Amino acid sequence: xxxxxxxxxxxxxxxxxxxxxxxxxxxxxxxxxxxxxxxxxxxxxxxxxxxxxxxxxxxxxxxxxxxxxxxxxxxxxxxxxxxxxxxxxxxxxxxxxxxxxxxxxxxxxxxxxxxxxxxxxxxxxxxxxxxxxxxxxxxxxxxxxxxxxxxxxxxxxxxxxxxxxxxxxxxxxxxxxxxxxxxx
Numbered sequence: 001x002x003x004x005x006x007x008x009x010x011x012x013x014x015x016x017x018x019x020x021x022x023x024x025x026x027x028x029x030x031x032x033x034x035x036x037x038x039x040x041x042x043x044x045x046x047x048x049x050x051x052x053x054x055x056x057x058x059x060x061x062x063x064x065x066x067x068x069x070x071x072x073x074x075x076x077x078x079x080x081x082x083x084x085x086x087x088x089x090x091x092x093x094x095x096x097x098x099x100x101x102x103x104x105x106x107x108x109x110x111x112x113x114x115x116x117x118x119x120x121x122x123x124x125x126x127x128x129x130x131x132x133x134x135x136x137x138x139x140x141x142x143x144x145x146x147x148x149x150x151x152x153x154x155x156x157x158x159x160x161x162x163x164x165x166x167x168x169x170x171x172x173x174x175x176x177x178x179x180x181x182x183x184x
Contacts, residue, residue: 043090059097
């Protein structure tokens with residue numbers, strides 16, 4: 001059996017980024033649970049090439065590598081800051097370039113960060129339908145964390161959010177323990 005490919009995607013342009021910290025921490029926990037190869041796609045790092053890309057054939061090598069990683073993932077850990085009730089524009093632009101059949105059946109862990117609890121439902125109302133359009137398997141538990149609860153090491157200080165992260169990690173491990181043929 002080949003090693004599982006975990007691809008973590010941070011949709012934040014900020015540096016430092018609480019979203020990146022959260023996505024990294026959750027991806028590391030999933031990796032610790034199931035092993036495999038962990039790849040990180042940081043929108044902030046590919047933003048110059050991504051911003052100049054309008055269609056797939058014209059992508060830079062760096063953007064193409066990011067897209068290939070996402071398309072070949074066994075699980076995607078996707079996170080974005082929430083601005084004005086939705087994910088970041090660069091996050092959406094990256095996902096728009098993913099080949100639409102590539103994520104069919106692929107488990108996707110949904111994460112978001114924001115400055116206010118008013119943004120919490122964006123995970124359900126924006127991110128879940130986005131990945132649902134690919135026929136991806138969005139994991140049942142999604143995580144929204146307030147920026148102020150994410151420490152500089154990616155650890156979350158909110159007990160309820162930590163419990164949701166633990167549940168999400170269990171769901172991710174469970175989703176990958178089912179053979180692909182049985183899941184289809």
